[in-house]
Amino acid sequence: MRYLAHTEADRRAMLKEIGAPSIESLFRDVPEAAQLRAPLDLPDRMTELEVDRAISALAAKNRSAATMACFLGAGAYRHHVPAAVDHLIQRGEFLTSYTPYQPEIAQGTLQSLFEFQTQVALLTEMEVANAGMYDGSTACVEAVMMANRLTRRQRVVVSGGLHPHYRETIETYGRFGGFTVVSADLDVEGRENLADLIDADTSCVVVQNPSFFGQLRDHQTLGAAARAAGALLVCVVTEAVSLGLVTPPGAMGADIVACEGQSLGNALGFGGPYVGLFATREKFLRQMPGRLVGETVDVENRRGWVLTLSTREQHIRREKATSNICTSSGLCALAFTIHLALLGEVGLARLAEINHALAVGLADRLAAVPGVEVLNNTFFNEFTVRLPLPAAPVVEALAERGILAGVPVSRLYPNRPDLAGLVVVAATETNTKAEMDHYAAALAEVL
Amino acid sequence: MDRSQGRAARPGAGATTEPGGASHRGLQLEEPLLFEQDSPGRSGVDFPAAPTAADRLGGLRRKSGVGLPGLSEPQVIRHFTRLSQKNYAIDAGLYPLGSCTMKHNPRLNEKLARLPGFAELHPLQPMSTVQGALALMDELARWLKTLTGMPAVALSPAAGAHGELCGLVAIRAALEDRGESRKRVLVPESAHGTNPATAAACGFSVESIPADARGRVDLGALRAMLGPDVAALMLTNPNTCGLFENEVVEIAKAVHDAGAFFYCDGANFNAIVGRVRPADFGIDAMHINLHKTFSTPHGGGGPGSGPVVLSAALAAFAPLPYVVHGPDGFRLVEMAEGTAKSFGRLKGFHGQMGMFVRALAYMMSHGRDGLHQAAGDAVLNANYLLARLKGHLTPAFEGPCMHEALFDDRFLKDTGVSTLDFAKAMIDYGYHPMTMYFPLVVHGALLMEPTESENRDSLDRFIAAMRELAARARAGDAAFFHEAPALAPRRRLDETRAARQPVLRWRPPTARRVAE
Amino acid sequence: MSDIRFTEDHEWIGMDGDIATVGITDYAQQQLGDVVYVELPEAGRKVTKGGDAAIVESVKAASEVYAPVDGEVTEANAALSGNPALVNSAPMGEGWFFKIRVSDKKQVAALMTEAAYKTFIAGLK
Known part of the structure; x- marks a missing residue:
């Protein structure tokens, strides 16, 4: 096993030094009733390549925000990290x-x-x-x-x-x-x-x-x-x-x-x-x-x-x-x-200005979609819109089109049917104008 | 050569010193604070111009500047590289901190955690787009349940102490569900400080169980303390003296007979993983520090991850959210539904996903056989230290030990050298000190956990250094110990001054002068 | 403060009329090491014999200071907040903790005399 340090010869020599017949004997304080009676139902060791393949395959089953236009916020935000x-x-x-x-x-x-x-x-x-x-x-x-x-x-x-x-x-x-x-x-x-x-x-x-x-x-x-x-x-x-x-x-x-x-x-x-x-x-x-x-x-x-x-x-x-x-x-x-050290005073101010300006642009684009209402009069890079339909299926439909359109409020408040049309939408410096245009156009189609 | 990088290489070499009053020593470079390297207007990140539009801030535009320094990218790289060089790390050598489990951190795990398919997932994406992530959580849960023999696991706790809270809240919820309001939690005096702190945070009163002469829970004393108002026992097993509680089955029975729950602190699960299932010694709940047993990096103090396995009696009370498998694939249950009596949410979102990926990669790499061997090697290494240091340092208890070897300070008696002095001298011998003055039940405790990552050569060199230090203390060289460390980036620091006049942030020099 | 009495928790109490001054003993400050912080009760707080009244901290330890007798706090030693080192340099003098109006002077008389306290700490070593 690549992370373990001993050869069998090392182990034997060390046990001899300790004066113990086996590693198992060092576990003698474990009471009989607590000892393993059957082998654990788990696979044996794997090579680095095998583990890489298996876990990469799970990663590949996800559609990451990096492969879509991501407008999700609600407490976690996609930013460019240098x-x-x-x-x-x-x-x-x-x-x-x-x-x-x-x-x-x-x-x-x-x-x-x-x-x-x-x-x-x-x-x-x-x-x-x-x-x-x-x-x-x-x-x-x-x-x-x-x-x-x-x-x-x-x-x-x-x-x-x-x-x-x-x-x-x-x-x-x-x-x-x-x-x-x-x-x-x-x-x-x-x-x-x-x-x-x-x-x-x-x-x-x-x-x-x-x-x-x-x-x-x-x-x-x-x-x-x-x-x-x-x-x-x-x-x-x-x-x-x-x-x-x-x-x-x-x-x-x-x-x-x-x-x-x-x-x-x-x-x-x-x-x-x-x-x-x-x-x-x-x-x-x-x-x-x-x-x-x-x-x-x-x-x-x-x-x-x-x-x-x-x-x-x-x-x-x-x-x-x-x-x-x-x-x-x-x-x-x-x-x-x-x-934050990389950003510094001017970098952080600029980053924040860009986030805000893009969110303003997105809010205006979405507000222009028939039936869509932006509920905020103030915001930073995130705002709430009301759709004329329940939001969760709309968000699913937009995900099909490569857009993570926002967080439907119903996901967090499933017991509030009056809020079913609400979506919390964020824009950051990672969003392009083309993505925002695409979002507005796709939303108009879906509604 | 008496100059280095344009700055004084040696004190008194006649050139400038860095802010803070220290000079470089060869390539041991001093590094000022970020705030002392400010060039106003500079930035290490380029941006396009912001689109111009009227703001929607409603008058809430920040009026004063933040006060951040401006540095270029090369400056920032150099700053943090130099800072890093002032740290000791597992990557550099043996790190024998008892109860902290400083084992090798495989780099495959870092690579996998950074795959965009995990790192670039938003926690509130539609569940249809995160099936692989939910499958990974489900697979991690399967491993944890199988390794512990427990029917359920809550993945969301952020670290060990948060897991303790999860377990005790589940116990409290279960007690309330059966109409009981038990108020006492029993904790051995050798316990980690988080145990009593957690019990108190959950509204319990905390009582300390004495240890017996063998470093284990005094079963008679425990029986005498149990009663109808005891909610739970919190017991670390293997315990903080590095010993397996050999009466743990009787302990569990006594606790259950009294109608209480057995919370096991799983901080030392690495000693028995793959060899003993805690379910088989009668636990009701146990947190698992993924950053210990399953080797997610400690990162200079986190992040950790503290999943909690739960018995059938507690499973219904598990926190939100949890993963279920249905006809449409995996789903996160984020609101209580059906028969579950979940006690609610412990934190935002779903848990430390980045740690889940690393821990699962570690488990799969080892497999059933590798985990069994890892625990065996960890115990072998600790016993090797115990055996070869026995005549030089004073073991606190009879062996065999589990994954860590505990010594007391009797070997330093009348030398004028304290456990602290001994620990600081280890630095000058090229080693990170062991855990000291913990557990509290042993005088001047020295707790050493070599982990399975160390080979025999490494252990032999460490043993030689410890023997030499012990001999040097007995030979009367107390002055050496009192002066140590002499060869580290800093010598002993004035902790009294730090606590009496706390300086917890940088302030501009002018502001400092005014404050003084 | 003619008569100073002592507790087994290493507090001292000196009477001046109805008002008692309370601090920790020289033995206690030696055991603690460098005192870095003292948390004192506010004036007007009622304290009971053996109950928590103050906290004294070194870098690595925090210890409760108990009220040696029942009473009401009349004053806390403001000098300690800026200079906790007074507890080390003058535990029985400038390093006093708080003053209380004593409810029952008999409680004071029941405490150890200096000679008794000296014998008591000799037994601890």
Whole structure:
């Protein structure tokens, strides 16, 4: 077996050194009842070529977004990732190292995470950011639990514009973690008034900008209302590229920001692994979940970085930790950092402008199709359209024509027949004008 | 030659130092932060001009700049290449971190995970267009169920701790379903910190079970703690002392007789995979760290993946989504339907697909026979370390061990050298330190997990280095240990300073001065 | 603060009228190592003997500080938030944690005297 290191002679010699007759004898603590009685029903080893063939055959059964015109968003976005990113994250020193517990020999990972924390704080306009969470949805529920700890309250108000997977995740944690989730009605057009739902027991209000339906909204007033009631404002962003163009959560008075970082550096990958961005105010630092990298010096007074404030974490605080998170999303955070380093200030601004302009162009093309209505008056690179027919079959029919036309809202809200005609549509820099023309023409044909 | 790349090669060579106050040492190149290399206006990515159109931002255009530095692509490549060279990695050598399972990461798996047919799939594409991805998830599930002997598996948890949460929430849902509100979870004192943290996050109170003199759960103490208000036992097996819980069948029976569930932490499943099915020792749920047992890369702290196998009693409560096979092929169930009592969703989308591809490639490459051999070799290697270090370091418990060998710090008694000093000295001998001060039940613990990836030569060299270090400590060379590491990119770092005055982000020098 | 008493959890308590000052002992700070952070109770909080009152952290450990007696917090040592090292340099002085208005002075009298505490820690070594 190509990954195993020993010959049979090695094994015999080593067993002799140990004083054991066989490898099996080393398993003598396994009780009789737990020993394997029949061979496992699995195939034997395969060569690299055989495995490559078998798994490539499964990949070939998929129709990837790269082979179609992809207008899907709803929490995961197809962007062009510069080739340098994947090259760098495949360096073995990054790929095959552990969480940087030994700072003397992990400065590469530590410095890049310090850069990541800085980038996230700058993007969100918040004071401090951690070294990453699993993804946007889990960052969001961690933000909620942090708000509960900070306010010592157990009632969470959730916007009707929050990604439904994020809301469902909060509901699961709430049901078993002992907090109440008050979910506002679905808010396609960004008109809800969440301030009315805040009461003296409310720990936080969770909003998303742009919303799940693409709508932009200034949450400054809501944040003030929350604070007046002793609650916090949690802002969610699922499209990190929007932060290059849109007013960031920090400028809207957010207390905690949870963001999906996939858009920068990370492939769609059928939903994961991604990386969650998590930022807050400095005064809330001690209740923050996740790892933090801090600057210090070594004994020769040379600048360096270490994992710090670890007493918040499970390996020290155990049942009193701020979170149970351990392994996080380090390599995805590195990819994010490299992509953003390549973009820089002008690159990110330009990328965001292009995304927005293309989405405006697509919205106008689709609005011109008879029977199709664009529901957003504001958006970044994603908006919601209402079709005169149930959307799911239309999306299937367009997939036949090589177009991933959007996410039918019915896939996420199957119990809302009133929303069956809605599709959430996104455009990014990967979409060409020809693709958009093709989409509009094909939609007109299908309807 | 006293200059390197136009910068001072040696301190005091009379030239500039990098921001941060350090100088290059030969080809050990110092690397400033990205933010210290800013040329405003520069970018490493080219774009066409944006089409001009009136914006639809509704007045919410970002007013201030972000503050990102501008670098070219070659600068960025050089920056991260230099940073990478400050890291130790499995690719460079033996990485004996106990309980972390730093085994070889096959590159075929990286190639396959990047196939556009997986990497370029949007999670919400029509299911008719992702049949291969769903088939892969189904096949991974089949392997995991077969290897553990369990009837069901939830694939969505993002890492081990997230899997623990999944398992405990399923247990809580099952208890509620039968009208019980048991509140206590029992956790051995040797457990990984995620266990108590997870139990607390699920609203349980946590109680610690003492270990016996053999490094295993004290069965008598456990029996005395069990009662009608105990929801679950969380037990790692093989345990964190690297030992198989030889009374695990009795433990499981006692737990079940008390009406509680047996949650097994599968962090050490790599020791027994292909040889022992956890179902056969009575578990109800267990997470599997794909980044340990099935070798998806650790990536400097993730991503991981933590699927959870579930017993028949818990299967109905499994989280959403899950894959089913119907007349039209595979389908993801994203909303609770039919008789399932799913406890709901644990995260967005469907799980760590990129890790699923890598893990399945690893399993198929090994096959049934290769996994059996891998576990055997992992245990062989740990026992080889134990046997050959026995007279030099002090084993915490009698062997044989499983996949990792645990030592305590008795061999350092009266030397003035601590476990930490010993670990840092290993760096100067060319090795990454082992896990230290864990598990908590052993004083000054040194936990070494060589994994099956190491050949005998590699182990022999490591053993020689450990013996020499132990001899050096006993010979009274404490100063060497206190100074170590001397040969790493950094020497010991001031963690007290980092924690007392946290600096968690870069700020422009002017802002820094104002803050000070 | 004429009479200082001690607990088995290594807190000290010094009385001044109805008000007691509470801190951790020199032995405790030595065991902890460099203190990097102290979380203190806010004024007005009621504490009970043996209940959590503060948290003291080193780089690798966090320890609860318990209230040695029942009472109400009147003041926390603001100097510790900017300079937690005071706990190491002057545990029995400037490194005090908080002051409480004591509900029942008999609880104080029941604690160890300095001599008793010295004997107690000698037994721990």
